[in-house]
Amino acid sequence: MDERDAAMAVPPAPHAERVVYRFTRDLRLADHAGLAAAYAQGEVVPLFVLDPAMAQRMGRSPRRAAFLCSALAGLASEVERHGARLIVRRGAAGATLRQVARAAGARGVVWSCGYDRSERLSDDRVRGDLEEAGLRATLVHDAPVVSPDDLVTAREDRSEGFRAFAPFFEAWQRLLPTGRDPLSAGRLIDVGLQSEALPQPSEFGSAEAPPAGRATAHTRLIAFLDAAAPAYGIASRVPSENGTSRLSADLSFGTIAARTAVRETLRRIDDPFMLAEERSSLRAFLRSLALRDFFLHVAWHHPRTHDEPLQEKMREFAWARTHPALDAWRAGRTGFPLVDAGIRQLHATGWMHPRVRAVAASFLCFDLGVDWRLGRDEWDRYLTEDDPAIATGNWQWIAGIGADMAQFPRIYNPQRQRARIDPGGAYVRRYVSELAHVPVGTWDDRSASRQPQLALPLFGDAAYPRPVVDHEAAARAFIARYRAFSSSADARRASR
Ligand SMILES: Cc1cc2nc3c(=O)[nH]c(=O)nc-3n(C[C@H](O)[C@H](O)[C@H](O)COP(=O)(O)OP(=O)(O)OC[C@H]3O[C@@H](n4cnc5c(N)ncnc54)[C@H](O)[C@@H]3O)c2cc1C
CATH class of the missing domain: 1.25.40.80 (Serine Threonine Protein Phosphatase 5, Tetratricopeptide repeat)
Structure with missing residues (x-):
């Protein structure tokens, strides 16, 4: 037992069961399936564990970490208003939970499960650690x-x-x-165990935290x-x-x-x-x-989908791991204004508009032929959202290898999409400073929207790059490669 916990201040009430509730990505008290399951077991000791995997993940995206810090501070206040105290600990989840549960006199630990493969593996490991120590582990679907x-x-x-x-x-x-x-009726208690300080955005390289909670x-x-x-x-x-x-x-x-x-x-x-x-x-x-x-x-x-396409027949499809224009895509300098605006919005704000995500992701997968996993991991460094399972599902969907697979993937034409969803160029002008001066009327030029080659002089600016690929040619080449792969995969399956 940790020295800090040697003297447990408050023993359980006679006949009362006590459990630890471990908050993960469910940082609230209301409408909470995980807490409801804990309340059903007895009085509840609220705990947050910043384990090394989570700390590392937060370190990847300072905005995400700042959001977490702010949300945790909000949760701690909410718990206080319920007459208890959120215990914060840092360390390996399994060992920390065992220690806190024992010190708190709790029979077990309840938490809401993760969905991405690495979260599932971690949940299984922690469950094993607890059960080995004779503690009950209860995992609940809350998300x-x-x-x-x-x-x-x-x-x-x-x-x-x-x-x-x-x-x-x-x-x-x-x-x-x-x-x-x-779901929200139950009793949180303060058992007098010590808590570490709440994590601060500065630990993760972020200067400030957005309001969250x-x-x-x-x-x-x-x-x-x-x-x-x-x-x-x-x-x-x-x-x-x-x-x-x-x-x-x-x-x-x-x-x-x-x-x-x-x-x-x-x-x-x-x-x-x-x-x-x-x-x-x-x-x-x-x-x-x-x-x-x-x-x-x-x-x-399908936990394997973190790395592998949901569609088995696409597992061997050879995506490129690099492309001469990959860095331009990463930086939002492809010469396709909508793609560039989206990526710059992500860099500037930690969020990209959903429609633009689809176009920018399609551009990476089809115009550049680059692996969807590379795109997913690149955006993960900037997003505030913390949902790897949703990122994977969407990237696979866009790449045409996941759910709802059609005969051919949908390849977005970035010029046409720009004309359709940002006709006056207001969005592009907001994020692509080199194009901020392009007059509103110019953006509606239909020929420029439809044919990137014609658009060149229009968007041509010393500071703004020319398109890094010929979209039509790249899309045609990708479809030919996809079609060849798909029919040979079908033939291989038929011959088995
Ligand atoms: C290539 C790509 C990558 C994405 N990566 C992520 C990611 O890493 N994390 C993430 O949470 N979302 C991701 N999305 C889904 C969606 O774009 C974001 O959730 C977006 O931030 C939603 O903004 P909003 O809350 O204003 O959406 P709204 O349109 O207001 O939608 C409300 C809520 O519905 C859910 N939702 C909406 N669209 C989707 C969708 N396509 N898939 C799953 N849930 C959806 C979200 O929880 C969203 O907050 C991705 C989409 C694409 C196309």
């Missing part, structure tokens, strides 16, 4: 709205889950929570639902507008439950005074929340 155990295909093997989004969405909607948050997240959700969500259907496709919720970091750190977002959305959808187009926008937002569950489920059922 998705619907548990992967409750949503499996009727026809396929139970462990498979869905591989296509449309049927998933249909089945998911039938299992949604209704009514008020049923349950109250901020809840305000953001409600403000979005009341103001922007009724127009989400259209506005979410326009990157220059604040048309999306910006809730992804909150959802990934669990400062708000996706269940809360779904419940609040459903309440508005059911409002009889809602106009039809507003209701359809709210449904589109619900669909986005379902996509989040979908990719968590895919990762849960």
Whole structure:
């Protein structure tokens, strides 16, 4: 036992069971499936462990680390308001949990599970450590709205889950929570164990922390639902507008439950005074929340997808590990204004508009033919969101090797997409300073939008690069390679 814990101040009440609740990416008290499971076991000792793997991950993206620090400070205050104290420890998760559980007189530890492969492996290891020490380990699905155990295909093997989004969405909607948050009643206690200081952004190379925590997240959700969500259907496709919720970091750190977002959305959808187009926008937002569950489920059922395509036949496809223009893509200097604006938005803010992500990711995979894993890991260094399973699912989706595989991947034309979703160039001008002076009318030049070659003199600026590839030629070459690989893979499978 750690010296700090030698004298346990508060023994359990007679006949009361006590458990430790280990917060991971669920940094709130409300609407909390993990805490509800802990409350069902007895009085709850709240704990956060910064283990080396998490510290290393936070060190990769200072913005993400700063968000975590801020969210943890918010959680600590929330716990205090409930008359308890959040214990913070640093160290290997298994050993730390064992130590705290023993010192607290707890029978076991409850936490909400991770979805990405490395999180699953870590959860299994920690569970083994605890059980070996005679402690009960309870893992709960808190992050998705619907548990992967409750949503499996009727026809396929139970462990498979869905591989296509449309049927998933249909089945998911039938299992949604209704009514008020049923999960939050229970007792947190302060057992008098010592705590280390909360981690600070400066430890991870960040100067300041953004406001984060349950109250901020809840305000953001409600403000979005009341103001922007009724127009989400259209506005979410326009990157220059604040048309999306910006809730992804909150959802990934669990400062708000996706269940809360779904419940609040459903309440508005059911409002009889809602106009039809507003209701359809709210449904589109619900669909986005379902996509989040979908990719968590895919990762849960297929842990290998962190490194391997979900589509078995694409496992041997030879993506390039480099390209002469790879550094230009990384830096947002491809000469394709929408791609560059997206990457620069990511660098400047820790977030990239969802529509632009699709175009910039498609550019890496198809125009440059570069491995999707490389793109995913590159963006991971800048994103505030902390959801590796969702990153993987989306990158595989874009690369045409994951869920919903079509006969050919969808290759976005970056010029056409720019004209379609940023017609006045407002988004590009905001992030690509070299193009800030290009007059608004110029951006609507249809020939320039359709043909990059014609666009050259238009966007040509001493400081702004020319397009690093010929998009049409690169896309054609990729499709030819993809088609050849795909039919030879089909032939190999047929001959087995
Ligand atoms: C190539 C690529 C990489 C991505 N990487 C990540 C990532 O690392 N982490 C991450 O959380 N999201 C990722 N996304 C999904 C999405 O772009 C982000 O969640 C985005 O930040 C959503 O912004 P928002 O909260 O304003 O979205 P909204 O449009 O307001 O959507 C509400 C919520 O729905 C969920 N959602 C929306 N779209 C998706 C989607 N395509 N997949 C899964 N969930 C979705 C998110 O939780 C989001 O916060 C990626 C998408 C693409 C195309």
